Amino acid sequence: MKKYISLFLLLFICNLSFSQELLATVQVNAQQLGGSNQQAYKALEKSLRDFINNTSWTGKKLQNFEKVKCNFAIVLTESPGNNKYKGNIVVQAVRPVYNTNYESTLINLQDQRFSFEYIENENLIFNERQFSGKNLIDMISFYVYVILGYDADSFQSSGGTPWFQKAQQIAQNGESQNTYEGWKQINEPRNRSQLIREIMSPNMVQLRSLFYTYHRAGLDNLFNQDQTQAKKVIFDGLLQLKTYESNFTQNYYLDLFLMNKADEIFNIFNSNNNGGIALGDLKQLLILMNPKNTDSKWSQWKQ
Structure with missing residues (x-):
């Protein structure tokens, strides 16, 4: 069976x-x-x-x-x-x-x-x-x-x-x-x-790879009884956006990703059940790259 x-x-x-x-x-x-x-x-x-x-x-x-x-x-x-x-x-x-x-x-x-x-x-x-x-x-x-x-x-x-x-x-x-x-x-x-x-662009290979892991290894497994591994995959993937710290202000593709996923990312980690993930680094990265959501989202995350 x-x-x-x-x-x-x-x-x-x-x-x-x-x-x-x-x-x-x-x-x-x-x-x-x-x-x-x-x-x-x-x-x-x-x-x-x-x-x-x-x-x-x-x-x-x-x-x-x-x-x-x-x-x-x-x-x-x-x-x-x-x-x-x-x-x-x-x-x-x-x-x-x-x-x-x-x-x-x-x-x-x-x-x-x-x-x-x-x-x-x-x-x-x-x-x-x-x-x-x-x-x-x-x-x-x-x-x-x-x-x-x-x-x-x-x-x-x-x-x-x-x-x-x-x-x-x-x-x-x-x-x-x-x-x-x-x-x-x-x-x-x-x-x-x-x-x-x-x-x-070859420079965007990292973001396209993240787009895949975010959805298939992350979201598609996020509704399992144990969400720990799925959250870890999403967390680790998002930290890879540090690759674009030097030029993110001119990056339309990256900006669209962060705008379209902001609510979803916030809700994924806005809980007391993040499997020991320390959100500090991700919080600071998103405050830098997506400042328009700092007050409404990233600053509201529980540590």
Whole structure:
């Protein structure tokens, strides 16, 4: 009986490790534009939802429980010309934690350089070899592959590399056009090209390795009766961020990780049952690298 249970668990974990398509929700808010053409914005919302959920991004066909849950929230603020729009987009994705109902945030970011062209009910078709010329498909596809990369990295060490490479190609296509904001590697801090460049940089190998151990050896074992080993794995992994002490202020990828995981990290260690872990070093490191949460989180930790 135990052998059957072990086999089931192994198959379950393997299924999770290849969770490589999306189950996305999309919202388009155009209230700031006014006017009566709300149908066009609803059409855009539906077109994007169908585009994200129905495109075969990885060549895998999965059941819904295997897909990556994510959300794209778009706020349109300007319409500078016919079929032209500007605004911002919030991209979010979560990952299930093994043997629980808890979902851990993989990525949660806001991109304020969201500009594009769109004709109502036009077909949205992704071509990774060239820039679309309208930017909408390119931006959405970029973030789709970033999400897939984050998800795969959380189940296998550097498992997201194939999807990050596709995101990098999209960024290079966008940058070569020099038409839309957010793709340039200079004079646009916290842009899409910077994010994917940092993720793919050899200097970020330590953080990508941490991303894997944090989730698979840490979170996925955190809800065992004895949490000591899982907490120790997360603690030791986070201390490895000292590698980036000298340049963390310019590091978009690292900053996103700390912003997205701050609540979770705080809650993991905000107890009297930390298995003898001394939080002093981690507390000081996070106060340095994530000072905005010092008063609300790191200073509140029990020693």
